[in-house]
Amino acid sequence: MDIFNKMFGKNNVSSKTVAKERLRLVLVHDRANVSPQLLETLKEELIKVISKYTEIDNSALEVSINNSEHSVVLVANIPIRVRRSMNTVC
């Protein structure tokens, strides 16, 4: 079968694997009752709060919901802008 798939240029990932992956993602959001819109709002507010204390890279900030072992976690990846010539903190 594999050879046939390759011969006819079929995608190697089976459609059931795609289905499972998509379901996993959508169920994490459904179960936590967190919509993509809510995450977007959360992200904007996080930027506001953190920007008070340090300079962050707004465009690279990512907030997502992930499934870890037995719990669902909110993951925020917040890149901080680092300058070589740091001013002394007042």
Place this chain on the structure above:
Amino acid sequence: MGEVIVVTSGKGGVGKTTTTANLGTALATLGYKVVLVDTDIGLRNLDVVMGLENRIVYDIVDVVEGVCKIKQALIKDKRYGSLYLLPAAQTKDKTAINSEQMKQLCGELKKDFDYVLIDCPAGIEQGFKNAIAGADKAIIVATPEVSSVRDADRIIGLLEAAEMDSPKLVINRLRPDMVKRGDMMDIDDMIEILAIDLLGVVPEDETIVISTNRGEPAVTDKNSKAGEAYRNIARRITGENVPLMNLTIENGFFQKLKKLIGLRDS
């Protein structure tokens, strides 16, 4: 005192009514006293699937409103021993009944019956809330498709919130040929995602369409694969330990030949 089991799914069209009709018929054939309750008010169908549509006089709303006694509304299905149907109303809507009334009704029914099977409407609104109100157990019907699994997951969450005892999964319309070529989620995938116990697997089977056309549940057809699967599930409900039926397809010479010349077996 009998047991009230709700058959639910969230998504429509996955086989709740077919499952209710077949499990009820199978349980009655096994000698139990069974009543099927259609709670899909406004869109009743359990009556036609059972072939009892011409015998309806009173319905569930009449019972709840006190227009008639429960016994007057129950339709006895003479073909399968002790099987009864309490039909839904067709001209009213889901708000014609509330959860409290449904609880009372289920309480009354389980005094007289071994199994009270409730056919739940699609959706998560009042109709669903009514259907689960008086239930002791739940059967979730899901097909191996993303939309159905997603809705089933939501229903499981809602049942949990309603403190319903751990629901059991019936995987419906499984196609072993598609599973085999990786184009359909298999039994393990479904259990892994939904994280509930499996009660049974019903293969996609055209005898279901034929038996529904005739108004005779497939469990009465000895040659129906789906019917066999439903008979097995019914026995599991009664506590019997029945192994899953073998759904794998042999990769024989003809199947290989068919694939070679581009014919798909379906």
